[in-house]
Amino acid sequence: MKKFWILLSAITFAIGLTACSAEKEEAQPENKESEEAAKPAANPKSVMYKFYMSIVSTINEADADLNAYEGAEEPTPEEKAAASESAAAVATKVEGLEVPADLKDQKADLETALKEIAESYKMKSEELKKDAPAFDAADEKFAQGEEKIGAAFESLEMNKPSLAKEL
CATH class of the missing domain: 1.20.5 (Single alpha-helices involved in coiled-coils or other helix-helix interfaces)
Structure with a gap:
């Protein structure tokens, strides 16, 4: 049994x-x-932060000569020429950046910001070809781009970054 x-x-x-x-x-x-x-959508705040850091790293990769010129007390003509090339390189690199698809609601602000930042570096490049370069207009254009990035951050309830301080 x-x-x-x-x-x-x-x-x-x-x-x-x-x-x-x-x-x-x-x-x-x-x-x-x-x-x-079934995969969850990407976190827009994380995507925004990564995109912002890509902007910072892209600019920092190419602006060493420009920073050296701006920091020098009496820059040489060679430093001035290198700074002009550096600024032009930054403009080209920034123009090549693309806004991630996950940031579709912020895309317009971010694309405008990238254009304004690239334009500011082009303006610096052109100013550096003059005898007495003045960066006021370029700095104003950069600030406009930085403001657009801040608006995109705020739309995601994130604190506004300071791109100028990162560079």
Whole structure:
């Protein structure tokens, strides 16, 4: 009789396992599109911060000569020429940046900011070709771009960054 009960419980256990494994297979998505749809959307604050840091790093990669010129007490003509090239390089790099798709609500402000920042570096590059360069207009243009970035941050309830301090 014990053998009969052991056999019966083994059969019941096997049927239970078969039923459970069939349910798990049905619960798995059929294709990768379902898996992608199930993924949570990217956190816009995180995307914004990463994009902002890419702006900072892009500018910092190319503006060393410009910073050296601006920090020098009596810059040489060679430093001035290198600073002009540096500013032009920054403008080109900033123009090449693209706003992430996850920031669609902030895209207009960010694209305008990138254009204004690039324009400010172009203006500095042109000013450095003059005998007595003046950066007031370029600095004003940069501040406008920085303000647009701040507006994009505030739209996500984030604190406004200071791009000028990062550079």
